[in-house]
Amino acid sequence: DVQLVESGGDLVQPGGSLRLSCAASGLTFSSYAMSWVRQTPGKGLEWVSTITDRGDNTYYADSVQGRFTISRDNSKNTLFLQMNSLRAEDTAVYYCARRSGSYLLGYFFDYWGQGTLVTVSS
Amino acid sequence: DIQMTQSPSSLSASVGDRVTITCRASQSISTYLNWYQQKPGKAPKLLIYATSNLQSGVPSTFSGSGSGTDFTLTISGLQPEDFATYYCQQSYNTPVTFGGGTKVEIK
Numbered sequence: 286d287v288q289l290v291e292s293g294g295d296l297v298q299p300g301g302s303l304r305l306s307c308a309a310s311g312l313t314f315s316s317y318a319m320s321w322v323r324q325t326p327g328k329g330l331e332w333v334s335t336i337t338d339r340g341d342n343t344y345y346a347d348s349v350q351g352r353f354t355i356s357r358d359n360s361k362n363t364l365f366l367q368m369n370s371l372r373a374e375d376t377a378v379y380y381c382a383r384r385s386g387s388y389l390l391g392y393f394f395d396y397w398g399q400g401t402l403v404t405v406s407s
Numbered sequence: 408d409i410q411m412t413q414s415p416s417s418l419s420a421s422v423g424d425r426v427t428i429t430c431r432a433s434q435s436i437s438t439y440l441n442w443y444q445q446k447p448g449k450a451p452k453l454l455i456y457a458t459s460n461l462q463s464g465v466p467s468t469f470s471g472s473g474s475g476t477d478f479t480l481t482i483s484g485l486q487p488e489d490f491a492t493y494y495c496q497q498s499y500n501t502p503v504t505f506g507g508g509t510k511v512e513i514k
Contacts, residue, residue, distance in 0.1 A: 330451065330494055330505040346502050380450055390457040391439035391498035397450035 287311040287396045289381050294401030301371050301405070307364040307381030307398055315339070315359040318384040320394060321366050323377035323403075331377075334366065335384060349375075371405045378402050409433050409497050413506035419514040426482040428509045430495035435475045439499040442471055442480045445508075446491045454493075455480065485511070 293305040307319070321333040334355040335344045343355050354367040364381050379401050382394035410433035420426050430440065438458040443451035453462045455471040458478060468489075470481045482489055490513055495506040 329507050330496075332503045332505075344501055386456065386498065390460070391441070392503070393441040393453055393456040393496070393498060394443075394451070395453045395456075395462065397452070400450055 287383065289383065289396055289398035291379065291381050291398040291401040294379065294403045296404045296406065297371055298407050299372060299405055303368045303371065303403060305366040305368065305379055305381075305401060305403070307366075309362045309364065309381075309383075312383065312396070314357075314362040318392075319357060319364045320382050320384050321355065321364075321379055322382055322394065322397075323375075323379045324400070325377040328377075333379070336364070368403070371403075373405050376403060376405045408502055409436060409499060409504050411495055411497055411504050411506035413493075413495055413509050415509060416507065417510040417512060419512050420485050421514045422485055422487055424485045424514075426485055426489075426511060428480045428493055428495075428511075430473075430478045430480070430506050432476045432478075432497055432499075436497045436499035438474050439497055440471070440473065440478045441496045441498060442469075443494045443496065444489075444491045445494065451494060482511075 288310045290308045297303050318337050320335040324330050336355045340357045352370045356365045381398045383396040385395045386392035412431045414429045440458045442455040444454050445451040454465050459471045468484050492508045492510045494508050
């Protein structure tokens with residue numbers, strides 16, 4: 286079975302940094318693009334970032350561009366999200382998700398982790 | 408960014424009812440539309456991809472249709488385990504965006 290397990294969520298002050306991890310198992314990790322999606326009660330589900338299977342291309346939402354960095358270690362089946370200059374509006378549950386699909390079908394998130402809570406507050 | 412609007416935002420239904428949820432895109436997205444189910448405290452679960460393709464393991468009581476800007480998710484014969492919040496998501500372009508959700512509650 287595919288398992289994605291996030292960690293690293295915490296309470297952090299505005300302007301602070303945090304690094305999230307997502308450990309993957311039960312899949313050929315290096316064959317899939319991976320993404321981070323966050324959820325807040327107010328704004329619902331919001332895509333944050335995607336990294337291609339080999340890590341050679343990354344994509345970001347405008348709201349996190351320049352502050353967040355997505356990366357992966359395929360030798361350790363682990364996805365990361367480095368979050369800098371955190372703001373109150375970054376408070377959310379952060380999910381890692383496997384991106385599947387194709388150019389023909391479009392892309393979708395077929396496996397999700399359980400989520401990790403990031404709270405940005407003084 | 409493409410805006411996704413779901414309606415209704417919530418509905419009450421009984422076990423066995425047929426339920427239809429609508430999702431409208433702010434511009435044409437062809438059939439690049441996915442549906443997810445989320446239960447409280449859990450991650451979203453993929454139900455349908457590319458408008459009408461049922462994800463493996465999802466009951467055939469779920470179906471999707473539409474194209475362009477208007478899409479529907481239908482649950483034919485609501486089961487107790489179907490009470491949840493449903494989200495649509497477009498993958499026509501980046502950033503992918505989600506609808507605001509439709510909460511299906513027990514009448």
